[in-house]
Structure formats: C-alpha cells, structure tokens
Amino acid sequence: MAALPPLRALQVFETVGHYGSISRAAQHLGISVGAVSQHMKLLENALDATLTVKDGQRIRLNTIGERLHVRCQTAFEELRAATAEVERTKASTTLYVSSLPSILAKWLAPLMYDWNKSRGGVDIYWDTNLDDSPEREGVDFRISYGEGGGPLENRADLFRDCIVPACPPGFIQGASTVVKPEGLLDYPLIAIESKPKFDEPPSWPDWFEDCGCRIDGPIAISLRCSSSSVAVQAAIDGQGVVLAQYSMIVSDVKAGKLAVPFHHAMELASPYFVSWHDNVLYKPQCQDFHRWIIARGREQQRAIQDLVARNRGSALPPETEVVHHAG
Template structure:
C-alpha cells in the first residue's frame, strides 16, 4: 500500500494537483481524481486494443468476429470451436460486445440483431430465432411446486426469470406476450423477482434451478440436448427480428474469411430450419 501511496504522490506532484482525499487511514480519489481515472482507463483500453490488433496482424491467417455477447457465448463459440479443428492453423478472435465496433476495431465479421449497422450493403440475414420456456428438470421435482406442467398457465406457479436488456438493446418477447399468445388470461401483473440484462446469465440461472426462463432456442439447444434444461411447455414464439451477419468491405479478400462465411451461413440456415420446425411441432 505504501508503494501505491508513493506513486500517487509522484503523480500529483507531476500534475500539480491533488487527486485524492484522506478518510481516516485511507486515501480515496476525489472528484477530479475519479474523472482522471476514467479517462486513463479509457486510454489504456484503447492502447490494449491497438496492441491486440498489431499482434493479430502478425499472422495474416487470422479471423476476427464481433457479436452479441449471449449469442457468441451460447451459440457461436461452441460451433467455432468445432470448426477450428478443421482449420488448426487459423487464429480466431471472438469479441463479444453489444456495441457494433466492427468499423473501429476492423472486425472481419459482425453478428447483430435487427437492422445492420454501417455495412448494411455487406449484410445478410443469418437466421431467425424463437423463444421457448425452459427450466432445470430439478426445478420441476422440487417440493412446493406442482411437479408437472399440463397447461401453459401452470408455469405461473413457478418462479419466472425475465430477460430485459433495454434500453441498451431490444429484449426478446416478454412473459406477458408469451402468455397472451397462449391464451392465458393473467388477472394481475405477473410477479417476476429475477431479471437479467443478458440472455446467457438468465439461462444459467435457469440451469441453476432458479426458475423458468423464456429463452432463445439457439442459445439453449445444447443445454436441452445434454439434459441441463427441459422445455416444460412446448410452445415457441418467434423473435420479431432476425440475427444478421455483416462484414467489412475488405473481408472477403482473405480465403479463410470466405470459407468462414460459407460455413457460418450454412449453420445459420440449419438453425432457421430448426426454428421453422419448432414453430410447427411445438
């Protein structure tokens, strides 16, 4: 701690201004110090990104994909891991972010939702998704709950998990919309005690037996296949907009990017076929 205090003292002397105030035996940043820290943090992050870009450029056989965090975590990352087995010499960098940083960071591809950003002329629909209720099989067996779901309204007897990423991002269909679509007359406001801004966090909460989540099927398919989640009431509701794939104007000059684009669009078509089948069969 003494070394940190000494460094702060040297910094303040160099700047000719106090950045800290003393509270008892501790130092904390004052208002100016907090603003200075925020600006420095931003600058160091820019420096980190610049160094990372230089490191990636050392190997021309690289691929940089930017995308929405939950879709990258629950859908793309596992698929890309499998694909990379056939491209062992390829360096892949996956950047999960809500913001479309493809222009600033020179990403090869961007996976977004709704309307494409600055590269709209270099964009295609990747796939359309749907949401379904999902929960841990353990939750259904816990004491105090019915233990079965014979109709959509039975889900109201379980704790519900909400995904609400607004205002940063459009949220998937709400529980109120889903129950209305199922013809369930909810006489009073639906009580939801657990809300998450991230789909992946909400899905993990459901895996941890905390409640029933209304989740995008693309993001829970592996969890369902491997038994971590079940679909207690098999009714799907489509998302209002599709996921899309955009790319930098120079991206397709690289052979590995052309191969990745073909592969990813194929996986997108396969995912949309699953969605279409769910909308019919569930």
C-alpha cells in the same frame, strides 16, 4: 492541384538519391543504366527543374533534389509499409468476429470450437461488443440483431429466433412438463430486461398471451437479468424458469442441463444477421467462415421453423382463452 510526375520516375529518383550512383541504382532496380538516366531526365522535364550536379565521376543531388528526395523517401517508406501490411494481412490466419455477447457465448462459440478444430491454425479473436456499430480496426465479421443494413457494408440474415420456457430437468414437481402454460406461474420466473441498450425479447406476458392465456394481474418475476446468457445460466443453476431464445439453449437441452416444460415457441420480431467488410473475403479463413456461418444460420432457421410448426399443436388454440390469477 499540380499533376504528379510519373511514379516510376520518382521511384528511380529516390533510389539514385539513396545510393548516390546511377549504376548502383540501376543494379538495385534491375534495369539498365540508360533506363535510369532516361527516368531521371523524364522527372526533370516533368518538374522543369534540374535535380543533380556532377561531382567527379559521381552525381549528387543539388539543393532542390535533396529537398525532393527527403519527401520522396518518406512517401515511398509509407507505400512500402502499406504494401507490407497488405501482404501480412493476406498471409494472416486471424479471424476477428465481433458479436453481441449472449449469441456469441450460447450459440456461435460452441459451434466454432468444432469449426476451428477441423481447419486448424486459425487465430480467432472474439469481441463481445455491445455497440452494434463497431469502428474497431480489423473487424472481419459482426453478428447483430434487427433490421436495416447492418454496421458493415454487406449483410446476410442468419435466422429468426424463437423463445420457449426452459428449466432444469426435474424442476417441475411431479412431472417434466406442465399441462397448461399457466402452470408455470407456480414456479419462480426469470425475465430478461435488456433495455435501453437494445430491444428486449418478448416478455412473459407476451408469451402467455401468445399461448392464448389471459393472466389476471401482474406476473411475479423472481429474477431479472439484462443478459440472456446470464439468465440462461441462472435457470441451469436451478433459480427458476427462463423464457429463453431457442438458439441459446439448444446445446444445454441436448446436454441434459435444461428441459422445455411447455412446448410453445414464439418467434422474435427480427432476425439475427452477419455483416462483413468488402475487403475481407480475399482471406481464405474469412471466405471459409463466411460460407460456414451462413450455412449454420440456415440450419438453425430450419430447426426453429420445425420447432414452431411442431409446437403449435402443443399450445392452446388461439381461440381458447384461459383466465388465471397471477401470484
């Protein structure tokens, strides 16, 4: 591969060819006429070719010079466009967040409303993308679940969620809670079945087993949903008891839309995490979001750890096995 001539000499040549005048090129570039002439000579020496001819008091490009100039114009236009794109990106207030739909809808979005109000002027784009290897141009951050390196270059764990049963307040007849977990079998159960798209959260049989209950026979499920957010909404609408991720119901519990009828929390196998590209943290809004999302993840992790520790006392001891006939 042939070595390139000096870039500055090419830039000067491109300007001279554009104006057809060394003096006008010097004026445009903010350098002296002598400096322009020196760069032109340097380029011709590097190429071992003559690029201009005298035309009275002016100079013009010869055939070789004209061919080179066409290519130089194209190359420098591309460079100018690329530089302008970088400047626009630096000045942009856009924040592009890609996420699994349910964690975005039920955990991240409600938190980000307040974040954006306090910052002001940030143009947020939320991409509810099921594909955990986003190739879309411009993605700043990706919220994912699982182990491994993540779809983007950098990764930080946010929190390891847990599941608890949830239903509307008053859904349990005669009380707000059940005395034993198997009491929930008397009510319609909502299940989340997300395979084969991604790993499912623990199932109702998993949860009952974690409570120390052995259920004799299959557990009747009244409604099966592929989306956690749809399942939670079904519970809010009074369709049954959902086994939901705590992060996805905490705002609904605080708002009085849902209650936890039996306090036993079962942790998920893997954490939620945020990943990001190497080049996004030079944007102020991305730096701010990066700090903010990690802080919110830590807060959520502390709340989950407190819930798991607090609810261990409410669940049946592991050595206590209750046999109940389902259905």
